[in-house]
Amino acid sequence: MIEEKQKTTEKQAEGFIKELQQEISELMRRSTEVEQLSHTEDHLHLLQSFPSLSAPQHTKNWTEVRVHRSSYVGSVRRAVAQLGETLSKEMKKLCADLELKRVQQFEVDVTLDPDTAHPALILSDDGKQVKHVKVKERFSSCVSFLGKQSFSSGRFYYEVQVKGKTDWTLGVARESINRKGPITLIPKNGYWTIWLRNENEYKANVDPGVRLSLKSQPQKVGLFVDYEEGLVSFYDVDAAAFIYSYSGYSFTEKLLPYFCPCDNDGGKNSAPLIICPVNQTD
16 A cells, blocks of 8 residues: 555656756756857847747646655755746746847937927937027926937837946937926826835826836836837846836827936936937847
8 A cells, every 4th residue: 555655656756857857958958048049149049039038838847746655755855946937037037038139120320309408408419318408399397308309110229228327217209299397297187107205215107106116227228119019118138128118109299319317416316317329138
């Protein structure tokens, strides 16, 4: 009787081990494919392969598996479950790297429009950092400015350095936005933005606002827009991490990049916002 139970348990354990080995092999195969794809120069192949490789793989929850045998079996079970979890995390990281590289293919050149800037702001000669010109079309109450380039179709991506800043707002805005008086940065008013306040408080400006919990403080923010899909996504470039997406919107007019370096707060927030060239992830 005891021998029978032992054989049944061993058979069950062997079945679990075989199943787990198959899952690990599949995870390793996908991990290798993603790693190879992240170095490809064939952008079309990259875009075509991304959806299938980034789709989550169905795996068994091995932490719930029980094999009633000696204690060492439990140790093995925990070890292989941990291995599966580690490989799964690595896959997610590789997919995040690949997602960032995918959107970086749609880089556009963005410069700041001095005719839209608040009087207290100064834009650089190359239009990539902040100068000063008085024009009636400027924002009157918000320390903000728009990009010169507008977009009414397709996909586009650009990056902004926010290093050293305690407060900022980034996103896109409709061409017809109100630029005078109090401004509420929500999609209903034509703004799709995220912001940082008080050094570590991140928020997506929907109504009501959504607080964002980030693992690290972005030094450079990537912004991707798919006009036809009604999608606006934000990324932490250095961490190759997704921050937030606005999705399911219907854009019907031109969109412009939106920037707000915020008040310098007595010098604490004096670092500029800088539009950076895209340095594609390795």
